[in-house]
Ligand SMILES: Cc1cc2nc3c(=O)[nH]c(=O)nc-3n(C[C@H](O)[C@H](O)[C@H](O)COP(=O)(O)OP(=O)(O)OC[C@H]3O[C@@H](n4cnc5c(N)ncnc54)[C@H](O)[C@@H]3O)c2cc1C
């Protein structure tokens with residue numbers, strides 16, 4: 001069995017940034033395991049620009065952003081095993097992987113960083129009546145076909161779901177000569193970034209039909225059309241609003257979920273909302289020495305935040321190697337009104353940094369609300385938010401001194417209030 | 420006549436909502452921007468809107484089938500389609516490196532097309 005100090009699972013932006021920061025902390029014996037033939041993760045198929053403004057102060061495309069990190073990892077001579085799929089992680093931190101070249105590999109790690117990214121919600125999760133003709137793709141699969149393999153999966157396209165991948169693909173397919181008829185979103189607001197609505201839909205006059213969904217798929221062998229219907233606030237289709245739209249292709253952009261089969265098998269506690277592992281402010285999961293960052297932890301819309309988060313995770317993973325566990329008392333963060341989840345869910349009072357970024361998403365669109373933080377009954381922060389929306393990840397810098405007023409077993413609550 | 424226009428800055432994924440106060444064709448004030456790029460964007464968007472073009476091109480003899488490309492800087496928004504069409508039929512030869520110039524001048528915009536990915540020889 002091979003011994004490794006910090007073993008990183010996944011060679012996307014999260015894994016690469018975690019590896020680099022562990023090295024910066026002085027850890028020599030690092031290993032990155034990646035199941036694909038290339039490093040860089042999902043960024044390789046995101047050929048559009050919009051990455052890296054915060055990290056590199058310039059606007060890069062996905063492949064360029066990935067290339068910068070790959071180059072830094074190469075320059076730091078951090079060992080990488082490609083075509084290597086991790087199939088198991090044990091509680092004692094033995095990582096089992098398989099690869100066509102090396103067969104079965106076992107690695108005993110001191111720290112593990114989970115950076116496996118996320119995957120798209122499967123089609124089965126949606127209940128649309130009709131046959132299962134060809135011409136139905138998840139938006140990410142279509143992105144892979146168009147951008148990596150170079151072929152256009154259809155000509156007349158309806159997109160269901162207004163997540164970023166769907167929006168990006170609406171533009172991509174339009175530029176490649178397809179006709180994108182509409183994007184249907186079951187919710188009354190879009191889950192995608194505003195900039196993507198402007199530059200991917202508005203620029204090309206592609207209608208965004210909010211509070212609409214597909215209620216039937218027509219066609220037996222190939223998609224011939226869809227029935228689009230308006231829905232009420234509780235998402236039930238409204239009778240009489242049915243509309244037939246002829247098309248040959250449907251893209252589903254209905255959300256991403258963290259890739260956590262491995263985490264579940266390892267017995268990590270999983271957050272019921274994010275579907276990622278529960279972590280404290282050190283990005284440490286319920287198994288000491290196992291850390292998580294990037295999309296495997298919670299789905300990010302910005303790779304810059306992924307890199308930033310991963311840098312901390314790598315740093316804490318390195319500290320675990322040098323000093324062992326740093327956790328004593330954990331203080332929970334409670335989601336109050338309007339807050340869907342926070343990452344982290346707990347703070348290590350004794351070892352926490354003077355400033356800790358707490359990321360969160362809201363449950364709905366809120367205009368002119370205040371973001372409040374309470375420690376017990378004491379309000380420690382009161383910030384005006386002009387507008388917050390579920391599609392955009394928010395964050396708050398939690399100051400350690402806010403806990404000075406804390407008496408005993410009080411909780412931290414984050415919530416939105418009108419005043 | 421004074422009027423207020425609402426824009427979404429697309430210069431970075433923060434997507435600031437901008438309020439632009441205009442009098443006739445001149446911009447009096449931009450608010451809602453988190454950084455100065457927002458002001459530049461508002462000016463451009465209301466006078467000469469531009470976009471970065473990204474696409475892919477087939478490549479022969481490489482470890483991958485396609486290489487991703489972008490316009491080095493932004494091009495006028497209304498020329499995007501024309502520029503994409505001009506790329507049809509173009510086939511590259513491996514190796515190609517990030518930053519390599521593929522087309523010197525995209526349809527007379529004065530902007531070059533560069534590779535955004537390295538594709539080495541097979
Ligand atoms: C379509 C799309 C558009 C986006 N647009 C933008 C944008 O405009 N701007 C922006 O800033 N961000 C954007 N993002 C977000 C950004 O790309 C992601 O947040 C980022 O790539 C996540 O990084 P990651 O390392 O967590 O995951 P990934 O990039 O998914 O990497 C995970 C890696 O782990 C590997 N892996 C998984 N399981 C295993 C296993 N068992 N064994 C070994 N390896 C494994 C995978 O092969 C993969 O390489 C976009 C994302 C998508 C999908």
Ligand code: SF4
Pocket residue numbers: 428429430431432433434435451452453454455456457458460
């Ligand atoms: S104003 Fe600045 S921060 Fe806001 S979207 Fe534009 S570039 Fe980004």
